[in-house]
Amino acid sequence: MLVAESLSLERGGRQLFEDLSFSILPGQLVQLEGANGAGKTSLIRILAGLSRYGFQGEVSRHGGMLYLSHQSAVKSLLSPRENLSWHVSGEGQYSNAEIESALTSVGLYGYEDVPSHALSAGQHRRVNLARLYLSGSPLWLLDEPYTAIDASGVSALEALFAKHVTGGGAVLLTSHQRVDVNCPLVRLDLSAGVMS
Incomplete structure (x- = not known):
């Protein structure tokens, strides 16, 4: 590879x-x-x-290939759902259900539509890591x-x-x-x- x-x-x-x-x-x-x-x-x-x-x-x-930096690539004005929709747009189209499932997998059930500036550093990191559950790379x-x-x-x-x-x-x-x-x-x- x-x-x-x-x-x-x-x-x-x-x-x-x-x-x-x-x-x-x-x-x-x-x-x-x-x-x-x-x-x-x-x-x-x-x-x-x-x-x-x-x-x-x-x-x-x-x-x-999917690359994730050690720094969170989460936009603070967007919700976790919007961040994932924006990040994965180059890889494919994912449904709200798929994005919600990815967020649930990283422990962010119920935070899908919370503005990311209200999340902790660990939660920002989890939003970023949710990309792994969506990636086909x-x-x-x-x-x-x-x-x-x-x-x-x-x-x-x-x-x-x-x-x-x-x-x-x-x-x-x-x-x-x-x-x-x-x-x-x-x-x-x-x-x-x-x-x-």
């Missing part, structure tokens, strides 16, 4: 990573690891085609998906990741916390440049 060849990135006179090559196959969940400042967010933005920084190397993707690139999510929300996400991967999709995520999924997990250590 994705092939990265000889990726290198230098920023501020510091080499974040160099000559990094790997591939992500259907049925894989890959956790990108590394210390703060190692370049995890920069790498995932390169893989998503969103990097503003010059880098060397090549990235090729096969099939659709086979490849998910997720930067710190557990941010501002409680333990039950993390468990629900991990079950969703396992379902997506066992259904032939693939997930690459960054996280500082342990990923506990009921499917094979591959770790990519950005510091060492190796997959295990």
